[in-house]
Every structure is written in C-alpha cells, then in structure tokens.
Amino acid sequence: MSTLPTIGFIGLGIMGSPMAENLLKAGYDVTGYTLEQPKIDRLVAAGGKGASSIAEAVRDADVVITMVPASPQVEAIAYGEDGILENAKSGTLLIDMSSITPQTSVDLAKAAKDKGIRVLDAPVSGGEAGAIEAVLSIMVGGEQADFDAAKPVLEALGKTIVLCGPHGSGQTVKAANQLIVAVNIQACAEAVVFLEKSGVDLKAALDVLNGGLAGSTVLTRKKDNFLNRDFAPGFRIDLHHKDMGIVTDAARNVGAALPVGAVVAQLVASLRAQGDGGLDHSALLRAVERLSGSQV
Numbered sequence: 001m002s003t004l005p006t007i008g009f010i011g012l013g014i015m016g017s018p019m020a021e022n023l024l025k026a027g028y029d030v031t032g033y034t035l036e037q038p039k040i041d042r043l044v045a046a047g048g049k050g051a052s053s054i055a056e057a058v059r060d061a062d063v064v065i066t067m068v069p070a071s072p073q074v075e076a077i078a079y080g081e082d083g084i085l086e087n088a089k090s091g092t093l094l095i096d097m098s099s100i101t102p103q104t105s106v107d108l109a110k111a112a113k114d115k116g117i118r119v120l121d122a123p124v125s126g127g128e129a130g131a132i133e134a135v136l137s138i139m140v141g142g143e144q145a146d147f148d149a150a151k152p153v154l155e156a157l158g159k160t161i162v163l164c165g166p167h168g169s170g171q172t173v174k175a176a177n178q179l180i181v182a183v184n185i186q187a188c189a190e191a192v193v194f195l196e197k198s199g200v201d202l203k204a205a206l207d208v209l210n211g212g213l214a215g216s217t218v219l220t221r222k223k224d225n226f227l228n229r230d231f232a233p234g235f236r237i238d239l240h241h242k243d244m245g246i247v248t249d250a251a252r253n254v255g256a257a258l259p260v261g262a263v264v265a266q267l268v269a270s271l272r273a274q275g276d277g278g279l280d281h282s283a284l285l286r287a288v289e290r291l292s293g294s295q296v
Contacts, residue, residue, distance in 0.1 A: 007028050007153070008058040008065070009031070010067070011073075012034035013039070014235075015127075015128065024046055024048050031061065033053065061088065064088055064093070066095070069239060070098070078094075095153070105141060118142075121142065121170040122139070122170055137158060137177075139174055140164060141170035141171060178243035179261045182264045183264050186267060189284045210223065231282060231283040237272050237277045238277040
C-alpha cells in the first residue's frame with residue numbers, strides 16, 4: 001500500500017492534464033474530474049481514476065488540487081452543496097493552482113477554515129511546456145505548515161516552489177508574473193516585426209538576441225511561435241486578458257502605477273476583440289503586424 005496522500009484533481013485542461021499525469025508518474029493515486037469526458041478518459045488511460053462529480057473526486061482525497069480558468073470557476077467548484085468544501089473531509093489540504101484574484105483566495109481560505117479544510121493558493125508559471133516537463137514555477141500563499149505538507153506533492157509538478165506569504169500572496173506574485181510575461185511578449189513581437197521589415201534573417205537575429213541581455217525564458221519558449229506563426233494555444237489570449245485585469249485592478253488597489261502594463265493590457269484586449277482570444281499569447285505578434293500595416 002502506498003503511504004503517499006491520495007489526490008483529487010479538479011480541472012484537466014491544457015495545464016491540468018499533464019500536471020495530473022506527472023502526479024501519477026510520481027506514484028500518487030489520482031482521481032480526476034473535469035467537464036469533458038475525453039479528458040477524464042485521458043487520465044484513466046494514464047493510470048488514474050475518473051470521477052463523475054466533484055463530490056466523488058474529493059470525498060476520499062487527502063489533497064485536492066484545482067486548476068480552473070478564473071475566480072468564478074474556483075467559486076463554482078468550491079462552494080455549494082456539490083462543491084469541494086461540502087464534500088471534502090476535515091483535514092483535507094486544498095491546493096488551488098488556478099490564477100485568480102488574491103481576494104478570492106483569501107475568501108476561500110476563510111470559508112474552508114470553518115470546515116476544517118486547509119488551503120494554499122499556488123498558481124504556476126511555465127505554460128503547457130512547463131506543465132508537461134514538470135518544471136513549473138509555483139508561487140504559494142498560505143501557512144508554513146501547510147506549505148511544508150504540500151511541498152512533496154508540488155515537487156512532482158515544478159522546480160521552483162516558493163512560499164511568498166499569507167493567503168493571497170501566491171496570486172499577487174502570479175499577477176506580477178503575468179505582467180512581466182505580457183510586456184516581454186509584446187517587446188519580442190515588436191522586435192520581430194522590426195527585424196522582418198528591415199530584411200534581417202529573423203532566426204539568426206532571435207538566436208543572437210536570446211544569447212545576450214535581451215534573452216529570456218519567454219523568447220526561448222516562444223521563438224518558434226514567432227518564426228512559424230504557430231499560435232496553437234499553450235496559454236490563451238483570453239486567459240492573459242483575464243490576468244491583466246487582475247494585475248491592473250490589484251495595482252490600483254495598492255496605489256502602484258503600471259503605465260507600460262496598462263498599454264499592453266489594452267493591446268491584449270484589442271487582440272481578443274479581433275477574434276484572436278483562443279490563440280496563444282504569442283499571437284500579440286498579430287496585433288503588431290496589423291498596426292504595422294500587414295494583412296493578417
């Protein structure tokens with residue numbers, strides 16, 4: 001019999017499916033639930049168990065991990081008669097790895113405490129590739145003892161795992177992460193259009209840029225997207241639009257000015273308005289191309 005905690009996993013999307021599979025590879029017993037049956041079938045094929053409801057997925061779990069798109073989805077799966085808080089056993093550790101507002105995480109922790117359920121907010125960075133390779137950066141908010149208990153589980157999912165402060169802190173750091181990533185992608189996209197219009201060998205240029213101070217994880221991960229105009233979603237514009245709303249609102253609440261971030265947030269919003277919301281966030285290149293007079 002395994003001495004590892006049993007895991008209920010809610011949300012088997014682009015990020016959640018490979019994360020759940022990495023937990024299986026690490027030896028954990030994982031029961032998953034999501035809205036689409038084929039994704040549950042994928043988990044079962046990988047050696048996990050499928051559940052027909054949230055209640056079934058969490059009822060016998062020692063640890064519950066959630067990975068859903070935004071605050072409304074977290075609230076929908078956490079609260080109510082069929083939700084996590086009503087069906088998980090007392091003492092369960094709930095690790096929400098979604099990217100949501102800090103206040104949603106704070107409110108969830110308070111509500112869960114009344115049920116004897118411990119909570120960590122633990123959003124991630126690294127995209128689909130990071131999830132597949134189990135090299136995510138995981139920023140955590142919550143109590144030290146709960147973080148210590150969760151760390152072996154999180155180590156099956158990521159490489160950089162840091163407790164950033166009390167409940168909500170992980171989400172605050174994730175918001176800053178999304179600000180940096182969006183601005184970085186926008187700068188890369190502008191450079192790509194500038195280089196191409198100047199007649200430079202784009203691949204050679206990006207290779208040498210990535211070897212110097214202009215290099216970044218963003219450029220490493222997204223270089224082929226730019227070169228091939230391949231915008232299959234690893235992280236959708238729709239989700240980055242949501243995240244830019246989180247960071248601009250949170251910054252306003254604490255009195256932090258985000259002048260460049262505000263501009264990029266509007267560019268993300270405009271790309272979404274033009275019907276590109278389902279594309280990868282590297283599709284910010286398309287917005288720059290349109291502004292530069294290219295037919296996209």
